[in-house]
Amino acid sequence: MKFNRNIVAGLCFVGFGVLAVAVLIPYGIVQPPSVKYRALSPSFWPYIVCSAISVIGVLLLVYELVAAARNRDRTGAAATTAGRSAWIAWRPFIVMALLLAIYLTLEFLGFVLTTTLGLVALMLLAGERRPLIVLPIALLLPLALHLFFVKAAQRPIPGGVLDFLLQRI
Amino acid sequence: MWETLAASFAMFAQVDNVLALFVGVMIGTVIGAIPGMTTPMGVALALPFTFTMQPITGILLLLGVYKGGLYGGSITAILINAPGTPAASCTGLDGYPLARKGEARRALDMALYASCTADFISNLSLIFFAGILASFALSFGSPEFFTLIVFSLTIIASVSGDDLLKGLGAAGLGLALAIVGLDAIFGTPRFNFGNFDLMGGLNFIPVLIGLFAIPEVLNFYSKTATAQKLSALAGKGASLPDYRKALKSILRGSAIGVILGVIPGIGGAPAAFLSYSEARRTSNNRNNFGKGELEGVAAAEAGNNGVAGATLIPLLALGVPGDIITAIILGAFMIHDLRPGPLMFQQNITLIYALFIGIMLSSAYLFIVGKLSIRSIARIADIPQRILFPVVLVLCVFGAYAINNTIFDVLVMFVMGIVGFGMLRLGIPAAPFLIAFILGPLLEDNFRRSLRLGDGDWTIFFQGWITWFFWGLTVLTLVLIIWQRMKGRNSIPLGEEG
Numbered sequence: 079m080k081f082n083r084n085i086v087a088g089l090c091f092v093g094f095g096v097l098a099v100a101v102l103i104p105y106g107i108v109q110p111p112s113v114k115y116r117a118l119s120p121s122f123w124p125y126i127v128c129s130a131i132s133v134i135g136v137l138l139l140v141y142e143l144v145a146a147a148r149n150r151d152r153t154g155a156a157a158t159t160a161g162r163s164a165w166i167a168w169r170p171f172i173v174m175a176l177l178l179a180i181y182l183t184l185e186f187l188g189f190v191l192t193t194t195l196g197l198v199a200l201m202l203l204a205g206e207r208r209p210l211i212v213l214p215i216a217l218l219l220p221l222a223l224h225l226f227f228v229k230a231a232q233r234p235i236p237g238g239v240l241d242f243l244l245q246r247i
Numbered sequence: 248m249w250e251t252l253a254a255s256f257a258m259f260a261q262v263d264n265v266l267a268l269f270v271g272v273m274i275g276t277v278i279g280a281i282p283g284m285t286t287p288m289g290v291a292l293a294l295p296f297t298f299t300m301q302p303i304t305g306i307l308l309l310l311g312v313y314k315g316g317l318y319g320g321s322i323t324a325i326l327i328n329a330p331g332t333p334a335a336s337c338t339g340l341d342g343y344p345l346a347r348k349g350e351a352r353r354a355l356d357m358a359l360y361a362s363c364t365a366d367f368i369s370n371l372s373l374i375f376f377a378g379i380l381a382s383f384a385l386s387f388g389s390p391e392f393f394t395l396i397v398f399s400l401t402i403i404a405s406v407s408g409d410d411l412l413k414g415l416g417a418a419g420l421g422l423a424l425a426i427v428g429l430d431a432i433f434g435t436p437r438f439n440f441g442n443f444d445l446m447g448g449l450n451f452i453p454v455l456i457g458l459f460a461i462p463e464v465l466n467f468y469s470k471t472a473t474a475q476k477l478s479a480l481a482g483k484g485a486s487l488p489d490y491r492k493a494l495k496s497i498l499r500g501s502a503i504g505v506i507l508g509v510i511p512g513i514g515g516a517p518a519a520f521l522s523y524s525e526a527r528r529t530s531n532n533r534n535n536f537g538k539g540e541l542e543g544v545a546a547a548e549a550g551n552n553g554v555a556g557a558t559l560i561p562l563l564a565l566g567v568p569g570d571i572i573t574a575i576i577l578g579a580f581m582i583h584d585l586r587p588g589p590l591m592f593q594q595n596i597t598l599i600y601a602l603f604i605g606i607m608l609s610s611a612y613l614f615i616v617g618k619l620s621i622r623s624i625a626r627i628a629d630i631p632q633r634i635l636f637p638v639v640l641v642l643c644v645f646g647a648y649a650i651n652n653t654i655f656d657v658l659v660m661f662v663m664g665i666v667g668f669g670m671l672r673l674g675i676p677a678a679p680f681l682i683a684f685i686l687g688p689l690l691e692d693n694f695r696r697s698l699r700l701g702d703g704d705w706t707i708f709f710q711g712w713i714t715w716f717f718w719g720l721t722v723l724t725l726v727l728i729i730w731q732r733m734k735g736r737n738s739i740p741l742g743e744e745g
Contacts, residue, residue, distance in 0.1 A: 084674070091416045091419070094423075106438045106439070108437075110433040110435055115698060117694075118432065118698060120430040120433055123426065123695075124437065127426070128419075131416060131419035131423065141412065167469070170465045170466075170668065173464070173468050177661045178661070181657055181658050181661055184644070189644070189645065189648070193645070197641055201633065203468065204468065204637060211634065215634065223642065223645045227645055227649050231292060233652060235649070
């Protein structure tokens with residue numbers, strides 16, 4: 079599959095800019111009852127910034143379309159996913175799903191248990207299959223980080239279901 | 248004069264002081280190197296330990312942590328592209344590609360040499376030009392700040408690589424993200440959508456880690472095993488010719504760091520990026536910047552560390568803290584019944600000179616601590632990526648949480664990581680996004696404050712020589728950028744344009 083990433087980037091900029099100007103700013107910025115000058119309004123700066131993003135997106139699209147019309151060979155603009163197996167192509171999305179799972183379980187299971195399980199899954203996914211490497215790292219690193227942040231840096235890292243054990247260390 | 252100096256030396260030359268400074272530099276280097284542990288956090292953590300110390304010992308400990316932290320931030324930026332500080336993200340632009348090419352030690356060495364040189368120059372400026380530079384900093388009002396930040400934003404062109412439009416778009420997104428939070432003037436919510444966690448805006452450390460470290464992790468998983476090359480990453484260190492070649496950029500970066508450092512509220516990141524931008528603009532190897540150029544590492548670190556001594560100028564000369572760290576150090580002075588400012592130079596000149604002696608020694612300590620640590624730290628880059636990247640991810644999770652003790656920051660980091668990965672795949676540079684995100688609130692606040700000050704009159708942005716100076720620099724820089732890009736385009740043979 080081949081796609082022109084400059085066109086996708088241009089569409090993203092235009093899409094974000096239009097969405098912000100049409101929806102996010104009117105509904106996401108609370109206006110004070112009275113503003114002396116327009117430029118002092120809380121929405122003045124966001125309108126300028128988001129409009130500029132749209133204009134940049136349009137310029138990027140025009141530039142790319144003109145270049146395509148001239149049929150120039152634009153190396154670097156095209157990105158391809160050909161040659162990669164479906165498994166490899168899906169791996170970043172599996173990691174993203176893992177990130178979501180880590181976020182959702184961090185407070186309940188605690189940092190040590192969540193990141194231990196996360197480490198095992200991430201290392202297996204990356205191709206590291208040696209138990210003598212995976213297990214010690216997955217067990218010791220989160221524990222060491224927990225102890226460092228709690229004892230040395232005085233940060234209250236949630237212990238979750240292992241809290242009763244971790245507090246005894 | 249000589250009697251005062253002798254008394255100051257006697258005050259400084261005690262084992263406690265010498266040790267406190269050394270330990271401070273060591274702690275700072277370690278803290279700076281941990282993603283999520285910021286230098287202000289390190290200085291704040293060390294503060295309670297100074298309560299029972301002599302004033303000079305306590306303040307030297309904090310100064311050591313400060314200086315070590317500035318350098319330490321670059322270590323993880325170079326090795327795993329997870330900058331410990333915003334300024335270190337600039338070091339990572341060329342440091343990380345160098346590490347990937349097997350030149351981690353060379354990059355770490357150059358970062359250390361540039362840091363020590365810039366720190367030394369900054370310390371000298373503190374000692375000799377405190378008075379002059381403090382009065383220069385005092386002449387900065389909102390319009391002057393606004394024009395300075397507009398000029399600083401020209402850096403975006405330099406860090407955008409070949410795709411200026413994409414760089415500008417990324418900067419726009421950074422500015423948009425910086426809007427999130429409460430309005431600085433009216434206190435009304437902007438882009439909060441009722442979410443309490445967004446009231447204070449987004450913390451820059453989770454954004455920073457998300458933008459730089461997480462995309463690397465995701466990108467690693469998107470490659471085939473054959474693409475995951477391992478190399479002898481520790482490699483050789485930087486040589487004297489390397490240092491000599493980068494010296495011009497180091498000196499320039501140090502000067503930029505000193506000038507920006509004396510202005511309260513600017514910080515190391517704009518200095519690092521501005522220094523990098525100037526080095527790239529004037530370098531014969533400008534096309535190699537962003538791909539692993541040693542001079543880029545040197546310039547970024549020089550700009551970053553050039554602010555170290557200079558930020559103490561408004562603190563010591565005027566009693567005005569320029570950033571969070573100097574505010575904490577001001578607190579340490581006050582705990583010991585000392586009030587920095589002009590009076591202190593009359594009443595406690597012995598202490599001031601003793602501090603100056605300690606500050607000068609800190610540059611040497613930085614060199615020693617850096618040299619001792621590099622050889623072992625560089626081995627991190629030799630760890631196979633299939634182990635290193637999962638470990639980096641876990642480190643980032645702990646680091647992002649530890650900043651404010653909130654799970655929300657972990658979510659911000661993950662979301663920014665996915666956004667950053669998307670940007671990476673689309674060839675949108677992350678550095679302009681980060682620069683705009685850091686400078687955005689300063690730019691908008693000073694823009695609106697100036698207009699309020701001038702009663703809505705836009706000519707306030709053209710009053711005084713400083714505003715004209717920065718407008719002039721901005722125009723000159725833009726003209727040079729356009730000229731260089733046109734020259735570069737004309738020199739590229741047909742069909743190779745990118």
